[in-house]
Amino acid sequence: MLQVAIIGASGYTGVELTRILCNHPEFELTAATSRQYAGKPLSEVFPNLLNKTDLICENLSVDELCKRADLFFAAVPHKTAMDLVPKLLQEGKKVVDLSADYRLRDVAVYEEWYQEHSSPEFIKETAYGLPELYREQIKKARLVANPGCYPTSIVLGLAPLLQEGLIDPATIIVDSKSGATGAGRAASVGTLFCEVHDGFKAYKVGGTHRHLPEIEQELSVLNKDNVTISFTPHLLPISRGILSTSYANLTSDISEEDLRKLYLDRYDAEPFVRMVPEGTFPATQHVRGSNYCDIGFAIDKRTNRIIVVSAIDNIVKGAAGQAVHNMNLMCGIEETTGLEGAPFFP
Numbered sequence: 001m002l003q004v005a006i007i008g009a010s011g012y013t014g015v016e017l018t019r020i021l022c023n024h025p026e027f028e029l030t031a032a033t034s035r036q037y038a039g040k041p042l043s044e045v046f047p048n049l050l051n052k053t054d055l056i057c058e059n060l061s062v063d064e065l066c067k068r069a070d071l072f073f074a075a076v077p078h079k080t081a082m083d084l085v086p087k088l089l090q091e092g093k094k095v096v097d098l099s100a101d102y103r104l105r106d107v108a109v110y111e112e113w114y115q116e117h118s119s120p121e122f123i124k125e126t127a128y129g130l131p132e133l134y135r136e137q138i139k140k141a142r143l144v145a146n147p148g149c150y151p152t153s154i155v156l157g158l159a160p161l162l163q164e165g166l167i168d169p170a171t172i173i174v175d176s177k178s179g180a181t182g183a184g185r186a187a188s189v190g191t192l193f194c195e196v197h198d199g200f201k202a203y204k205v206g207g208t209h210r211h212l213p214e215i216e217q218e219l220s221v222l223n224k225d226n227v228t229i230s231f232t233p234h235l236l237p238i239s240r241g242i243l244s245t246s247y248a249n250l251t252s253d254i255s256e257e258d259l260r261k262l263y264l265d266r267y268d269a270e271p272f273v274r275m276v277p278e279g280t281f282p283a284t285q286h287v288r289g290s291n292y293c294d295i296g297f298a299i300d301k302r303t304n305r306i307i308v309v310s311a312i313d314n315i316v317k318g319a320a321g322q323a324v325h326n327m328n329l330m331c332g333i334e335e336t337t338g339l340e341g342a343p344f345f346p
Contacts, residue, residue, distance in 0.1 A: 002331060005031035005069035007084060008076035009057060012181045013098055015046045016320035017073055022052040024324070024338035026331070031068040035059045062087040071331065073323055074098060078114055085143065086119045094142050094330050096323045100210065102126040102145040109213050128218070129326040131335065132156060132270050138329045146326060147218075149318025150176050150211040150233060153244040155218045156273060156293050157310035160266040162222035166259075167248035167306060169219065172229040176244040177236045179284070182314050196237045209233050240315055241284030246308045256299050259306070263295065271336045272317065272325070282311035289313060290343035291321035313343075 006017050009032035021029045032042050034057040041056055043049040062084060065072070072088055074081045074097045081099035088095050104110040107120045117123075127141035128134050130152065138144055147155075154174055161167045177200075183191045190196075203209075212231050219227040236243075260278065267273040272291045276282055282294035290313055297308045312318050321339055328335045 001028040002026055002071055003028050003030045003069040004071040004073065004327070005029070005033070005065055007033050007065065007072060007074045008080075009042060010034035010037050010045055011075060011185045012315050013075045013319045013323075015049070016315045017075060017323065018042060018046070018049060018053060018055075020316075020320055020324050020338055022049070026333050026337055027071070027324075027327070029053065029055065031055070031058065031060065031065060033058055033060050033065070062091075066091045066093060070094065071327060072096070073327070075320075075323075082117065082119050086122060089122065089143060094327070096129065096144045096146055096326050096330075098146045098319060098323055100148065100214070102143060103128065103147065103214050104217060106217075109217075113210050113213055129322060130155060130218070131322075131325055131329060132267070132273060133159065133218070133222075135329060135335075138326055139332070141330060144326045144330065146319065146323045148211045148214055149178065149182060149242055149312065149314040150209070150231075150244065151215045151218060152318050152322065153242045153293065153310045153312045154215055154231075154246060155222070157244060157246050157295055157308040158219060158248070159222055160262050161248065161306065161308070162219060162227075163266075164262065166251055166254060166262075168251055169223050169225070169227040169229075169248070171247075171249040171305075172219070172227065173247045174215075174229055174231045174244060175234065176231070176242055177234040178242045178314055179236055179238040179240040181240045182242070182318075183235075190235075196235065199237055200234065202232050202234045205232055207231065236284075238284065240288060240313055242312050242314045242318060243282065243284050244310050246310075247305055248308075250299070250304050250306055253304075256297075259297065259299070263297070267295075272321075272339070281309045284311050284313075285346060286343060287311050287313050287317070288344040289316060290341065291317045291325060291339045292343065293317055 038059040127137040129144040281296040
């Protein structure tokens, strides 16, 4: 059994990591850190974990952590991660970082959207943790930057089109809708029940969401040239899930049948990407609790525009599940291990 630890176990990503790892046959969860709940059983903080783990939340130094595990999930906010990750790497540990600190390859772009980077020397060796695009790099990496939830849903939806030059990248428009867990577990007026229930709103409008440079970075790699998009996120009155709808002008007169074959061929070997049946479209309730990304599309013949719809669970495929997928690859374990469960329904 490989010993793993979660740094920052008291958030939604932390509890989802714990839920998955408790049933993982190759990983043993040996430490879970939380300053807020130090000294409390993790199953008291999250009653859904009752009889699944006897771990006590601890506030451990990096030196203490290094004695407890060889593999680490850093489920902490940006800035906090960059203070921890270099020390873990220097001690020979493997890390999947779920913050934004190592996702952006251009340090100047990171500093424009976040803050000064204190360990840019590690960015060059970081693998971007989208297995469907970077599987081989992830296998060799000691540090993987787990993608953001919005980028995961959008990039997977558009990748086959950009790789084949079938859309005009200058025409890409994306709107995404996320459940309230995307805002984290910390108390906030904007995510109180009465503020979210029976409502639906856009936020970070006008190209101001911090996932935007990450989305454009990965779409630019696929396009082999710079891509700038219009992106608007929305808050749904649900707990978990992301539905992204992407629009772009087609560059050729291609049939829906040929496009479907393209998608099926591209994702046929991918265990966690599902093309929904022809004539149907993804829905958040069909991926809840799973590591799947469901994709569907249609061509608007009036405008010669393709509309791609993709759905993920933001705290599984968009966070914890993808992190475990990455760690499986890093450790040479069958990549689907611990992640095979069907989605919740209803």
